Amino acid sequence: GAVVSQHPSWVICKSGTSVKIECRSLDFQATTMFWYRQFPKQSLMLMATSNEGSKATYEQGVEKDKFLINHASLTLSTLTVTSAHPEDSSFYICSALRVDKPYTGELFFGEGSRLTVL
Amino acid sequence: AQSVAQPEDQVNVAEGNPLTVKCTYSVSGNPYLFWYVQYPNRGLQFLLKYITGDNLVKGSYGFEAEFNKSQTSFHLKKPSALVSDSALYFCAVRDIGQGGATNKLIFGTGTLLAVQP
Numbered sequence: 484g485a486v487v488s489q490h491p492s493w494v495i496c497k498s499g500t501s502v503k504i505e506c507r508s509l510d511f512q513a514t515t516m517f518w519y520r521q522f523p524k525q526s527l528m529l530m531a532t533s534n535e536g537s538k539a540t541y542e543q544g545v546e547k548d549k550f551l552i553n554h555a556s557l558t559l560s561t562l563t564v565t566s567a568h569p570e571d572s573s574f575y576i577c578s579a580l581r582v583d584k585p586y587t588g589e590l591f592f593g594e595g596s597r598l599t600v601l
Numbered sequence: 602a603q604s605v606a607q608p609e610d611q612v613n614v615a616e617g618n619p620l621t622v623k624c625t626y627s628v629s630g631n632p633y634l635f636w637y638v639q640y641p642n643r644g645l646q647f648l649l650k651y652i653t654g655d656n657l658v659k660g661s662y663g664f665e666a667e668f669n670k671s672q673t674s675f676h677l678k679k680p681s682a683l684v685s686d687s688a689l690y691f692c693a694v695r696d697i698g699q700g701g702a703t704n705k706l707i708f709g710t711g712t713l714l715a716v717q718p
Contacts, residue, residue: 526691526708526710576645578644589635589650590645591647594644
């Protein structure tokens with residue numbers, strides 16, 4: 484149990500286009516999902532907290548108009564990179580918090596999405 | 602502010618030898634501590650956690666970690682390393698904000714474990 488699916492795993496796009504990444508909790512409900520960005524050989528940088536039915540909470544320095552987050556249901560959150568540029572190329576990872584168990588801090592992660600902007 | 606430190610960028614160990622990946626933490630209050638592993642181009646997988654109870658925590662794939670309050674450490678250990686253990690390991694702590702504990706995890710910078718055959 485506790486499977487989180489991310490799609491697509493790999494995406495290549497042209498500069499100026501927008502890309503949408505989906506994060507789904509397959510066998511549990513998640514009112515909260517987190518979006519991270521990871522640069523090569525570096526740690527995870529939390530970008531934003533996605534809350535079902537409300538606006539996402541962005542970390543300091545993250546452009547909310549650039550990285551649009553929507554959490555329309557208890558099993559799906561999406562991250563849209565708008566007007567992508569080469570510097571947006573990165574590995575994006577989502578994680579989900581289960582609602583059906585007492586919170587102990589454990590997060591369930593997706594497999595990540597590698598974005599390359601040409 | 603809560604933080605974790607992983608002082609080693611890389612740890613090299615021979616297969617069959619014991620391994621230790623170090624983590625120290627700085628938190629206000631009682632810490633929730635975690636270890637995750639990441640294989641290349643993959644997401645993170647949960648290994649183990651410490652919330653309360655026994656200081657020695659056993660987790661997945663034969664890994665264990667020892668919570669040491671006096672040294673503020675939570676080192677990851679395994680008695681006998683496998684080549685397949687080679688991966689990036691992250692220590693994490695639950696964030697505590699002004700309003701109390703949050704749902705966020707703060708990650709260390711990661712330690713690359715390389716197990717030689």
